[in-house]
Amino acid sequence: MNRVALMAVVYLSPALAAAQGNTAELLDRAARYHADLDMERELVILRQVISPSSPFVVTHEQRVLAYKYLGAALVVLGQADSGVLYFRAALERDPFVDLETQKFTPAEIAAFNQAKRLTFGLGVRAIAVDTIDPRTERLTFTILSTHAADLRVQLRSAGTATGLTLYAGDNDGPRELQWNGLLADGRLAPSGRYELVLAGVSRLTQQSDSTRLYFSVQQDYPPLEDTLPALHTDELLPEQQPSAVASRELFRGLGIAAAAFLIPRTLANGELRDGGRSLATGVVGVASVAAVAGFIHRRRHREITANIAANSLRRAERVTTNATILKRNRERLDQARLIVAPAAGIGP
Amino acid sequence: MNPRRVLRVTVLLIVGPAALASQVSVQAGVHIARAEHRVLDAGALVPTSGTLFAASLALDVRDRFEIRGEALGGHFAATSTPSVDDHDVAELQVLGAVRVRPWLELQAGPVMRSLSSPLGRQHWTIVRVGAEAHIPLALEHVRGLLGGYWMPLVSVSGLRKPDVALSLTAGVQWLGRRVGIGTVYQLERFDFPSNAGTQRLEEFSALQLRITVWTSIRKPVSPS
Numbered sequence: 001m002n003r004v005a006l007m008a009v010v011y012l013s014p015a016l017a018a019a020q021g022n023t024a025e026l027l028d029r030a031a032r033y034h035a036d037l038d039m040e041r042e043l044v045i046l047r048q049v050i051s052p053s054s055p056f057v058v059t060h061e062q063r064v065l066a067y068k069y070l071g072a073a074l075v076v077l078g079q080a081d082s083g084v085l086y087f088r089a090a091l092e093r094d095p096f097v098d099l100e101t102q103k104f105t106p107a108e109i110a111a112f113n114q115a116k117r118l119t120f121g122l123g124v125r126a127i128a129v130d131t132i133d134p135r136t137e138r139l140t141f142t143i144l145s146t147h148a149a150d151l152r153v154q155l156r157s158a159g160t161a162t163g164l165t166l167y168a169g170d171n172d173g174p175r176e177l178q179w180n181g182l183l184a185d186g187r188l189a190p191s192g193r194y195e196l197v198l199a200g201v202s203r204l205t206q207q208s209d210s211t212r213l214y215f216s217v218q219q220d221y222p223p224l225e226d227t228l229p230a231l232h233t234d235e236l237l238p239e240q241q242p243s244a245v246a247s248r249e250l251f252r253g254l255g256i257a258a259a260a261f262l263i264p265r266t267l268a269n270g271e272l273r274d275g276g277r278s279l280a281t282g283v284v285g286v287a288s289v290a291a292v293a294g295f296i297h298r299r300r301h302r303e304i305t306a307n308i309a310a311n312s313l314r315r316a317e318r319v320t321t322n323a324t325i326l327k328r329n330r331e332r333l334d335q336a337r338l339i340v341a342p343a344a345g346i347g348p
Numbered sequence: 349m350n351p352r353r354v355l356r357v358t359v360l361l362i363v364g365p366a367a368l369a370s371q372v373s374v375q376a377g378v379h380i381a382r383a384e385h386r387v388l389d390a391g392a393l394v395p396t397s398g399t400l401f402a403a404s405l406a407l408d409v410r411d412r413f414e415i416r417g418e419a420l421g422g423h424f425a426a427t428s429t430p431s432v433d434d435h436d437v438a439e440l441q442v443l444g445a446v447r448v449r450p451w452l453e454l455q456a457g458p459v460m461r462s463l464s465s466p467l468g469r470q471h472w473t474i475v476r477v478g479a480e481a482h483i484p485l486a487l488e489h490v491r492g493l494l495g496g497y498w499m500p501l502v503s504v505s506g507l508r509k510p511d512v513a514l515s516l517t518a519g520v521q522w523l524g525r526r527v528g529i530g531t532v533y534q535l536e537r538f539d540f541p542s543n544a545g546t547q548r549l550e551e552f553s554a555l556q557l558r559i560t561v562w563t564s565i566r567k568p569v570s571p572s
Binding site: 290 | 539
């Protein structure tokens with residue numbers, strides 16, 4: 001059984017690899033034929049690549065390349081109109097496609113330029129994962145219109161209607177736009193998904209086109225400190241005496257008065273008759289007045305001044321500490337860098 | 349003498365009193381009292397009354413220990429007209445106190461008292477032990493006083509040691525930052541042993557008005 005599986009792998013592996021590699025190989029051969037001006041063979045190969053019945057996997061880029069070479073080959077064979085059609089097919093699929101002057105003849109390039117004039121398309125080159133320091137660095141977007149156009153480029157948070165206009169005006173061909181990481185309000189772009197929207201109208205054909213590039217921005221900064229939470233009641237001292245305290249104080253004062261009243265009546269020897277009772281009345285009176293006055297005072301002024309001051313101090317300390325933490329956090333946010341990466345759309 | 353030792357002693361002589369002074373508070377006070385002295389002897393009750401004047405000086409160390417000296421004098425009269433029962437009183441007392449709680453002091457000390465009348469002079473020597481509680485009241489800086497003393501050693505010239513010798517006080521004080529004013533009622537009871545079927549009883553009672561000043565700012569009494 002194992003032997004059968006091993007033999008199947010030995011026989012099938014080269015075939016699978018060949019299927020994947022054939023399109024690239026065919027395109028390489030076509031390019032060599034083009035350089036050797038062997039257009040007949042080149043056309044056979046390229047038509048095989050773009051044919052729907054091609055047995056091989058053809059990527060988007062490979063198909064664009066095939067159209068480009070087909071157009072060039074047909075121009076060389078004197079079928080310029082057909083060549084322009086294939087060039088347009090290539091441009092419609094990828095506006096960034098171009099003919100290298102060292103590989104293609106002026107006639108081919110002229111036909112290609114005619115195709116660009118007839119085809120209106122906008123393009124934006126994909127960005128790679130990058131980290132920029134917004135204080136010193138810029139993120140570069142490469143955009144393109146196939147020919148002269150009135151172009152508007154806007155950068156906005158994904159899903160919103162308005163954003164920062166990076167460019168508005170005439171454009172013809174590629175253009176590099178730089179973004180400093182700030183939004184229209186002058187603040188650093190918060191973490192999230194963004195889109196770069198290109199919209200334009202051809203100055204030659206009055207056609208309109210648009211395209212967009214999604215990317216994500218992640219702010220990268222040192223970890224922020226938490227501010228102190230609000231003080232709970234159990235962290236603060238009571239600022240008012242319980243109402244029972246006034247009664248307790250009253251009983252204390254009356255207790256002193258009672259003691260002064262009872263001393264001559266209990267400690268004094270009865271045989272000495274009325275020893276000191278009239279004198280004790282003085283303290284009884286003063287203590288009673290102090291007790292009642294204290295009771296009234298305590299009922300009217302239940303606040304505990306020392307505790308109020310201590311609580312105010314704690315609150316002030318918290319406010320000061322939080323202000324310091326916020327200051328430190330702001331300093332850390334000021335050092336934020338932006339990690340930019342391609343994204344698939346406005347959301348996961 | 350070793351120079352190092354000389355230096356050390358010099359530093360101690362300079363720094364020691366200064367350090368001690370920073371922890372010591374001096375109190376001076378005067379009081380005036382309306383007092384009664386009642387004596388029952390051989391069935392006859394002799395009540396006398398008079399006004400007493402006193403001055404006191406106290407040292408408070410680290411708000412914990414206190415030693416107080418008090419000198420008192422006055423005249424007791426039985427009626428508005430002079431009689432043989434009239435007598436003068438002079439008293440010197442020294443009291444040591446330790447504050448075991450912010451509101452409670454334990455006290456002890458000797459009292460020397462002299463009662464002089466036209467008939468003779470009587471000397472009292474008393475050692476008293478007791479406690480005084482300071483009870484904060486609702487009004488700020490006002491406190492109540494309650495004190496109780498036992499006098500285990502009492503020696504009175506011409507008399508035997510009393511069977512009962514007790515004293516109680518109650519009062520109210522207002523304490524400012526450097527001045528205090530208070531009123532205190534005090535009662536002392538002495539029951540002497542019976543002799544030939546009769547018993548001598550004596551009682552001193554007084555209502556004092558005290559004014560005290562001190563050198564350092566007093567800390568408020570903590571509420572109990």
